[in-house]
Amino acid sequence: MRFEYTIEAGNFSKAGDASSSFKKILKQLNVDPHIIKRIVVSLYEGEVNIVAHAKGGKVICDVDTSRVTIQLIDVGPGIPDIAKAMQAGYSTASAKVREMGFGAGMGLQNIKNNADELIIKSEVGVGTQLTIIVNLNKA
Amino acid sequence: MDSKHFHHALKISDEICIGCSHCMTVCPTEAIRVRNGIAILYENRCVDCGECFKACPVSAIFIDQDDFKRIQAYKYRIALVPAVFFGQFPDEVSQNQIYTAILANGFTHIYEVEMGVELLLDEVKSYAKSHPEKKPHISSFCPAVIRLVQVKFPALAENIMLLKPPLDITALYCRKELTDQGINPAEIGVFYITPCAAKIAAIKSPVGEDYSMITGVINMDTLYNKVYKFIRTDRSTHPPVIPKKHLSKTAWQWTLTHGEASHVPGRSLAIDEIHNVIEFLEKIENDEIGDIDFLELRACDESCAGGVLLSANRFLVAERLRSYSPLAKDEISEKGSIQAYKDYLLRRINIQAINPRSMMKLDENMEEAMRKMDKSSQMLQCLPLTDCGACGSPNCQAFANDIALGEADIRQCIFIQKNREQTGELTPDESLEMLKSIWGNDKFFSNRK
Numbered sequence: 157m158r159f160e161y162t163i164e165a166g167n168f169s170k171a172g173d174a175s176s177s178f179k180k181i182l183k184q185l186n187v188d189p190h191i192i193k194r195i196v197v198s199l200y201e202g203e204v205n206i207v208a209h210a211k212g213g214k215v216i217c218d219v220d221t222s223r224v225t226i227q228l229i230d231v232g233p234g235i236p237d238i239a240k241a242m243q244a245g246y247s248t249a250s251a252k253v254r255e256m257g258f259g260a261g262m263g264l265q266n267i268k269n270n271a272d273e274l275i276i277k278s279e280v281g282v283g284t285q286l287t288i289i290v291n292l293n294k295a
Numbered sequence: 296m297d298s299k300h301f302h303h304a305l306k307i308s309d310e311i312c313i314g315c316s317h318c319m320t321v322c323p324t325e326a327i328r329v330r331n332g333i334a335i336l337y338e339n340r341c342v343d344c345g346e347c348f349k350a351c352p353v354s355a356i357f358i359d360q361d362d363f364k365r366i367q368a369y370k371y372r373i374a375l376v377p378a379v380f381f382g383q384f385p386d387e388v389s390q391n392q393i394y395t396a397i398l399a400n401g402f403t404h405i406y407e408v409e410m411g412v413e414l415l416l417d418e419v420k421s422y423a424k425s426h427p428e429k430k431p432h433i434s435s436f437c438p439a440v441i442r443l444v445q446v447k448f449p450a451l452a453e454n455i456m457l458l459k460p461p462l463d464i465t466a467l468y469c470r471k472e473l474t475d476q477g478i479n480p481a482e483i484g485v486f487y488i489t490p491c492a493a494k495i496a497a498i499k500s501p502v503g504e505d506y507s508m509i510t511g512v513i514n515m516d517t518l519y520n521k522v523y524k525f526i527r528t529d530r531s532t533h534p535p536v537i538p539k540k541h542l543s544k545t546a547w548q549w550t551l552t553h554g555e556a557s558h559v560p561g562r563s564l565a566i567d568e569i570h571n572v573i574e575f576l577e578k579i580e581n582d583e584i585g586d587i588d589f590l591e592l593r594a595c596d597e598s599c600a601g602g603v604l605l606s607a608n609r610f611l612v613a614e615r616l617r618s619y620s621p622l623a624k625d626e627i628s629e630k631g632s633i634q635a636y637k638d639y640l641l642r643r644i645n646i647q648a649i650n651p652r653s654m655m656k657l658d659e660n661m662e663e664a665m666r667k668m669d670k671s672s673q674m675l676q677c678l679p680l681t682d683c684g685a686c687g688s689p690n691c692q693a694f695a696n697d698i699a700l701g702e703a704d705i706r707q708c709i710f711i712q713k714n715r716e717q718t719g720e721l722t723p724d725e726s727l728e729m730l731k732s733i734w735g736n737d738k739f740f741s742n743r744k
Contacts, residue, residue: 157665175581184696185664186656189450197582221661292661 161215163206163230171207174215175200185219187292194270195224195290201263202228202286209233210283223272226288234280242268303341304358304495304512305348307334311355314735318347318356319689323569324447324654328697329687332735340654342442343493344569344594345603358492358604361511363521366401369484373469374402374518375462375509376488378409378547379599382612383519388526394536396525397518404469408487410633411464411640412546416558418458418644423559423589431579431587432456434555438497439594440572441649448576449651457646461549462487462494464640466508468633471640484510488518490602493594515604550599551613553591561588568596657699671699679710687733707733 159181161174175196182192199215206213210232218225235241242264268274273289307318314332326340327347334347334355348356366372374397381393397405423432433455435441444451459467466485474480487509489495498507548554556565564587566575572592578584595601600616601609633640657671658664674695681691686707688694697703705711706721706729715721721729731739 157668172578172581172583176577179581180655181668183449183653183655184657184668185661186653186659187661189452189651189653193450193580193582196580200581200583219665221665 157219159217159219161217163203163210163213163215163228165207165210165212165232168204168207171204172200174203178215178217181217181219182224187224191290191292195226195288198267198270198288198290199226199228201267202226202288205263205284205286206230206232213283221292223292224290226286226290228286228288229283230285231283234282234284235276235278236280238276238278302496302499303336303338303343304360304492304499305336305341305343305345306357306359307336308355308357309333311353313353313355314738315352316684316687317350317352319687320684321346321350322689323573324443325689325693327689328702329684329733331732332737337654339652340446342439342446342594343491343496344439344443345492346569348492348603358495358514360489360495360514360517361486363401363513363517365511366484366486366513369510370482371404371473371478371484372402373404373406373473373483373485374488374513375406375408375466375469375485377462377490377515377550377599378407378542378616379490379550379602379605379612380488380515380519382600382615383605383607384523384526386615388523391537392526393522396522396529398536399525399529400518400521402486404473406465406469407542407546408462408465409542409546409549411459411461411468412549413543414464414633414637414640414644415458415461416545418641419456419555419559419589422456422458423561429454431590433590433592435646435649436460436550436555436591437493437593437598439491439493439569440592442493442496443569443572443594444576445649445652446654447573448580449653450580451576452649452651455649457648459644459646461546463508463646464644465633467643468636468640470508471636486511486513488513488515490515490599490604491595492603515602516606519606548616551616552593552598554598556589556591559589559591562586563589563591565591565593567593567598567601569594657696667696667699671695674698674705677705677711678708681710683709685709685730685733704729 159178161177163174164170178199179192179196182195206228210230213228213230216227240246267288271288272291275287278284312333314329314334316329318334319327319329323344323346324340324342326337327334348358376397381390384393394405431454433444433451435456435458441455444455469485470480470483473483485508487498489512495512498509498512545558552567553565556563566572572594597609597613600612605612656664657667675692678691678695686694686703688697688703694703698705712721712726712729716723716726
């Protein structure tokens, strides 16, 4: 099953709407609460990244009985150095964004910690595509 | 539905219910439907918050209590009275009068529920220190919140502090104190004067406990009426009962909003009213808000001062409790009371793990759940999204789910009916029958009762 959400750039008050909607679906599908939490935490981080950095984007969530695959696709600046961006604490966030409690530089790391697989594709000046995979079979 | 082991104190009287659907609209967990002209409760979704009780215009929803006469079956009749009980009376009524009136109504002993607070507070602090991985800690105080977490926020069930609430500690304490005086335990009846439905439900089917120490439950309005009548009409000259000064200010205000949170170190928040609680738990569950240490969550607006069984205005009750307290200073109660049983009670202060029991799932089996979800979203596309409730479900989304679960028929929607009447797929008679199956026959006569 596929679920799609549009992410509005710059609107932090709506960051989290896609996560909340998708969370409700996962609960209805009787996914284990701990796995739901990992999925939702990763998705939320990805959502905030798009809100903060991109000109807009979308989230495509695919669910089957074995796994959840989330693609976060944005039109935006891209990530020049993915390895650096993966480092905990590395942040390009402005003071304004940090004031709102975002931009601590833990985002991608946090996604990686919660996902079973994380694939990052990015082109500077074009955009970034994150693919997050979480297996649903209990470990 | 897995409702067998779940007691609900909220009951709907089929005779009184007029099927107006007010309760269905306000239920925060979408646990009510209207069928055959009356409201029905999906018991595994109900958290006993009492919103339906407040919304019912004809008092068809009632809170199932024990018969007051039942106290007489015991030689020693303990009233476990919450502080909010005392906050209901007008300022000119003294606490001595209230005590006198409670005893005059048949009880032999009075214990304030919040006596357990002074032991609990230190335990809350040390629990918070020793379980840092389970932050934010959610207070185990409000049974409606515990049930809400179980059914709607299953991932957060492990965040609930596994400590007895003051009620259970005090119940244990009063039984122990009396049996230590040589009283036969079988002769002790402990009756809790409840401000809400959730507490009754928690007593009749405790979560995280094997059994409850409480013999029976009396609704607070029942005792309030008896006590107030006594105070207004009693002209006897016997001397008033002078209550022992048991409670500290902390304990006295514990059940008010911020009563707990203001004493727990770190970043502690107090949130009252069930919709506020739901909104906040959504964010906690998404990990949107970090660094919170403790959450005091109460289902009622103004916490227990807003309990549905209180007779006075909740803001006045809270104000009265804040403006006077049994002890002038915030000192620990006198020796010889609960402190003497500290070791005994602390050994028993933990409760068992609280298990999630999600009500959200469409099916146990994920493949089947996906099929039902598919059906539900197809149905939703046909529905008007007006959330009018004429189908007997609280909103279009809930109705679509009900259809997918096989509990409703799409022709219950009046918009679908109009369409199908136009295309000839449904006759006006069939359409009327459909509505009668939801709203009952009576609503379709012009001279209905």
